[in-house]
Amino acid sequence: MAQLSPLLKQATPxxxxxxxxxxxxxxxxxxxxDFTAGIGVTSTGHCHPHVxxxxxxxxxxxxxxxxxxVMHKPLLELTERLGGVLPRGLDSLFYANSGSEAVEAAxxxxxxxxxxxxxxxxxxxxxxxxxxxxxxxxxxxxxxAGIGPLMAGVHxxxxxxxxxxxxxxxxxxxxxxxxxxxxFQTVSAPNETAAMFxxxxxxxxxxxxxxxxxxxxxxxxxxxxxxxxVVDEIQTGFGRTGKxxxxxxxxxxPDIVLIAKGLASGFxxxxxxxxxxxxxxxxxxxxxxxxxxxxxxCAAAIATLEVIQQENLVENAAERGRQLLExxxxxxxxxxxxxEVRGLGLLVGSxxxxxxxxxxxxxxxxxxxxxxxxxxxxxxxxxxxxxxRMVPPLVVNAEQVDDALRIWGxxxxxxxxx
Numbered sequence: 001m002a003q004l005s006p007l008l009k010q011a012t013p014x015x016x017x018x019x020x021x022x023x024x025x026x027x028x029x030x031x032x033x034d035f036t037a038g039i040g041v042t043s044t045g046h047c048h049p050h051v052x053x054x055x056x057x058x059x060x061x062x063x064x065x066x067x068x069x070v071m072h073k074p075l076l077e078l079t080e081r082l083g084g085v086l087p088r089g090l091d092s093l094f095y096a097n098s099g100s101e102a103v104e105a106a107x108x109x110x111x112x113x114x115x116x117x118x119x120x121x122x123x124x125x126x127x128x129x130x131x132x133x134x135x136x137x138x139x140x141x142x143x144x145a146g147i148g149p150l151m152a153g154v155h156x157x158x159x160x161x162x163x164x165x166x167x168x169x170x171x172x173x174x175x176x177x178x179x180x181x182x183x184f185q186t187v188s189a190p191n192e193t194a195a196m197f198x199x200x201x202x203x204x205x206x207x208x209x210x211x212x213x214x215x216x217x218x219x220x221x222x223x224x225x226x227x228x229x230v231v232d233e234i235q236t237g238f239g240r241t242g243k244x245x246x247x248x249x250x251x252x253x254p255d256i257v258l259i260a261k262g263l264a265s266g267f268x269x270x271x272x273x274x275x276x277x278x279x280x281x282x283x284x285x286x287x288x289x290x291x292x293x294x295x296x297x298c299a300a301a302i303a304t305l306e307v308i309q310q311e312n313l314v315e316n317a318a319e320r321g322r323q324l325l326e327x328x329x330x331x332x333x334x335x336x337x338x339x340e341v342r343g344l345g346l347l348v349g350s351x352x353x354x355x356x357x358x359x360x361x362x363x364x365x366x367x368x369x370x371x372x373x374x375x376x377x378x379x380x381x382x383x384x385x386x387x388x389r390m391v392p393p394l395v396v397n398a399e400q401v402d403d404a405l406r407i408w409g410x411x412x413x414x415x416x417x418x
Contacts, residue, residue: 011379012372019046022396033376033404035392040235043262044307045395051265054303058296067293074298081305090273095293099234099260100128102270106256110195110228113281118188120196122159124205139204140383155188161208163340177217190225200246203235206382207349207389215250228255238262239394242318242345265304269297313394320396321345327405337416348390359384366415376407
């Protein structure tokens with residue numbers, strides 16, 4: 001009898017029968033508040049009726065139309081719709097299936113367009129599990145251990161993770177930018193650097209937001225040296241942070257944006273957006289793939305955009321995100337074991353530390369597991385896996401946030417004795 005790979009580590013013991021909105025129902029009928037959203041994927045909630053109808057209708061027309069062989073209406077319509085929400089000047093799209101594929105497509109484009117070999121990533125960033133993407137990932141060694149040698153040409157600069165350094169944000173930011181300049185002088189000369197890849201909020205790295213000074217510093221250096229600024233919006237895009245794009249918080253313009261996760265409410269679809277001028281600098285035929293731009297996924301993505309706009313989900317993410325962040329901070333104020341609560345919109349992380357300030361993965365894991373037993377599904381993240389993250393669907397309402405905070409408060413008190 002075949003079984004799932006033992007290398008897949010389950011975050012919860014839940015076996016799901018069906019989902020509806022913010023809730024998952026297991027095979028025994030128990031209801032769970034899902035504050036994982038499939039790691040930020042089910043942006044419109046589980047089985048939103050509008051998304052379901054769009055997918056069902058498309059399945060009856062065309063499931064797969066390989067998009068370097070034929071075009072299809074959902075692909076063309078989605079491209080047109082995305083043109084209304086993409087950052088200014090990014091008017092050319094390539095579609096793939098996963099975030100990792102989008103990262104690798106952006107890497108390929110950056111190197112071919114600039115004719116430069118190197119890329120810079122930032123400490124704590126997560127960009128995927130495929131070899132090139134894993135080579136660019138520094139949120140934990142678990143993503144790259146045992147598959148070396150990794151891809152050459154990747155260089156790592158600090159991210160302004162103030163709590164980790166024990167500094168205020170301004171000090172951490174000045175340090176990060178100074179070290180980036182030092183990297184240009186010592187490791188990767190600007191004229192050999194194709195791109196800088198950055199997340200507006202570190203995802204797997206611990207839900208650490210960037211800031212305006214840091215992002216402006218990256219843009220200025222990119223412009224000065226002819227380097228491309230690639231913003232990885234795979235987890236932060238489509239309203240997740242309380243603005244449509246995570247980088248909107250920092251008033252910065254990217255050269256390439258990476259999209260996936262919340263784009264299609266759970267259907268596999270990812271992509272990169274750049275200017276027509278930049279795309280044209282890459283090699284003809286260098287982009288493609290069997291399943292990219294799948295017709296059903298594109299139909300679901302169109303419906304997802306409609307729901308986000310019609311139900312004001314970006315604004316809801318901002319309001320409910322403030323509620324969730326403030327509530328989690330109230331709980332942390334009573335709990336010495338939680339060193340910091342941070343986030344943007346509906347990305348909220350609580351970092352557990354010991355009495356002497358060291359990462360406390362054991363307590364974070366105990367809290368996450370206890371929450372699951374009490375009907376609240378959460379995940380851990382961070383290099384030490386000592387951050388418990390809350391990432392509910394964008395349709396979450398005030399009452400559901402209050403329910404989650406009530407459960408979380410009881411869980412934290414029980415596992416920490418506070």
